[in-house]
Amino acid sequence: MDTRNWTAWNKFMGLWNADTWAYVPVDNPANTLEATADLPPGNYFVTAMYGIYGVDSYLITKSFTVGARGARYWAVPMTGESSGTFLATYLRAPGTFTAYMTPGVTWSRLVDYGSQNLNLTDVNLGSGETGTAETVGAGPLMPGTGRYGSQTRRERDKLYLYEPIQLTDTAGNPGSDPSTSRTTMTLSAGGTVLKTAASLSLAADVPPAAQLYTLDQTTTHRSQQSLLNTRIQNTWTFSSATTTSARLPLIDVAVGATGLDARNRASGGPVQLTLTPSTRSSDAVTRVDRLEWSADDGATWTAASVTTGGASITVPPGAAFVSLRITAANDRAGTLVRTVTRAFAGPAEPADEKLGTTGEFGGELEISGVTVNGGQPLTVGTAGTFEAMTATYAVSDPVNATIRSGLVLYHGSYTQPDGIIPASVNCVRFQQVIGRCTADFRSYDHRWALNSNALAGDWHVAIWAENAAGTRMIDRHDAATVTLRKATQLTTDATPEPVAKHRTITVAGALSRADWETWTFRPYAGQTVDLQFLQSGASSWNGLRTATSDAAGKLRTTTPAVTSGAFRYRYAGDGASAGISSAADSVAVQ
Incomplete structure (x- = not known):
């Protein structure tokens, strides 16, 4: 633990085994800011209480695992009197939010948007005090000296x-x-x-x-x-x-x-x-x-x-x-x-752009072969994550295909998107005049970027590329599309089991769909679902009839018992929802 105020008192540190809750003695002479302990491999957590006369005290905790001896752990990464820890608030820009802060503590603030950043002023609010409203990122953005003055x-x-x-x-x-x-x-x-x-x-x-x-x-x-x-x-x-x-x-x-x-x-x-x-x-x-x-x-x-x-x-x-x-x-x-x-x-939508040179080495860049997720739709469930997804494309250059490029998925219009998913792009020279580019979409939690049900459907792919010297450039605003669909769930329950021949079989089920605003599965009403049957010993499913989900997403239909086999519901999907087949439910006909 580190602080500028070395006179701080009540610097107590404790250590426990997280699995057994057994207390582990630590060597913390005179309540200094450092402590040592002899630990065998296992899971642990450390607590540190830190206080200064006349101000609030703090209780800091950190868990860690010891795999081998010799490692050193900090309760909180710190430099000077700063904690070194930032708490992220994700939102789609433009947007508004309210931050609630511990009073009497100076908070540093950063805004990150893609590769860009803004360094905001520190804030320290007293108990019950409300800070002033701020607008961050308003343009036109201009060069400046920063708060600490230019170093020129x-x-x-x-x-x-x-x-x-x-x-x-x-x-x-x-x-x-x-x-x-x-x-x-x-x-x-x-x-x-x-x-x-x-x-x-x-x-x-x-x-x-x-x-x-x-x-x-x-x-x-x-x-x-x-x-x-x-x-x-x-x-x-x-x-x-x-x-x-x-x-x-x-x-x-x-x-x-x-x-x-x-x-x-x-x-x-x-x-x-x-x-x-x-x-x-x-x-x-x-x-x-x-x-x-x-x-x-x-x-x-x-x-x-x-x-x-x-x-x-x-x-x-x-x-x-x-x-x-x-x-x-x-x-x-x-x-x-x-x-x-x-x-x-301005108010108008920009057109695609190309910048080339003339003369012996004249010509323009071209983008071709854009494929996102192997040409398949992308399904996102309630966790807000998806499997590793890539986009691939080629950039041709009339001289030397050493390319720098960028790609982003966006929903809505090009200049006023209501959703953006960035990618990390790497381009390698495949031939003298052709570069192959791969865009990797991060698979972390996307719930901050997809926090609206209206974002399901077709997304556009915008790509720019330029040569190493920056003398040739291409910017395509709608180079391809990819569909982002909500995950669905579907169940089937056929009764009775077993059933006498020619009696009635009732097939119930339920259809639900991921809600990107609550991040739960919710009933999907008004959808037509196919009831399919697989006869025992057969290899292909046959359609029997359709059912429509009610307001609670419930499905119910009947069919006569003819021969033994399995039933399932099959939902074809729509532009915003993934298709799905339920698990099969077998019925023996006697």
Whole structure:
């Protein structure tokens, strides 16, 4: 157990055998934060009580198994005074939830969405205190410095440039997406390139005299779960001279917006932007000189009228995305030109995309042979899990099939899905110009993603792929479909057993279906089910008649006793429900 407050008292530790409940002595001299015990193989649990005068005490427990001697276990993984433990709340985005927290404890909070993350402010609420409502992830998302300040600085005659925060929301929550982003940085002065880097950081030796520098940072960001912020370019100019240690006076512009929905989409009416410029570690007067927007990914730009309150943009109904270009300056010769491609979404659905090059190595990528789950529907029961499922496809490249790709299943429309299941994709070069890709869907609990009965049915497969250099790209929004069905249960009970020939046999049963909102099996009413018969000694089932499930899912029909054999009900299934045959119930006819 670890804590910064080494004066904490009541640091008692106890150890028990979990199978026999036998107490195991521990060596905990002077109630320190560490204890040792001599344990044979077995199952155990440890408890630790920790308290500080004037605050609440805590009882911490952890179970573990000893397979061999020599292992060491912590009651709770801890660093400093933090527990190191995060409690996950899963929900489909956009969504809302209320968190209930132990009073007097400082809670750190993270938001993970696919490969993206946001780092929220810590919260510490008193007893009975209600926190303020927060909106997380509101766009347009812009580069920022984070809560702890940028690490871009000068130390004597060396510049250390580090700008990792590319996805700050309008509430100031910093975020990033390192696994799906690529960044390049270029530092120059007087038209001469001093240093370049293909990363988020760069360090360069510079002369002591004051001079004007230009820093260009470009980040490309492609993820099948995120359609926005596909390219972010910052071009700063700033003056710097030798100093012991100081932050560089780069310009930032915080952007707020009204008129966007919960998906950062302009669905109607103007979008009002607020623009707040500033210069880091400086009292320089900073202003926004120009705001431009584009509905065609920067092919053409339209200037918006900028006032002290910001600017207003009327988004055309045919726009799928809106890009922003902001130009700012200060009175110390500093400037910033920030271009965010697809800063927010427009009202229109985007079309499939292709990006190719021309000339000797021209051509476009192609996606083919998309197969999900071997071409079979996927059945999900009440546990919210499914067996390992994969999707396979090929990507052809006219030059060299070294491919990076992503895939996601979605339900609903492409820009406004009501369900998403991500996949982890690995592509290998099969031939010089063909890459084979396999997408693996995680088999953990999917109840947070499938928490609506409306999600049963056809799901769409969206795939993007690009070559290693990023010069050729393809994005197909509906490359294939796969059906997700609710699991069903079906029973059969034929009576009487045995039965005299020509007497009546009553065949009862019940049909139920997985409910993805309660995660239980519930009666499935109004469904037509076939009654089938297998004569003793035969190998094929024959249909006798049909029955319809009542409001309780019950089935009941009769048939004359002709010969010995087995009865079963067979449900063919529908677009949202899996077909199933019940277990057979044999009847001897005498």
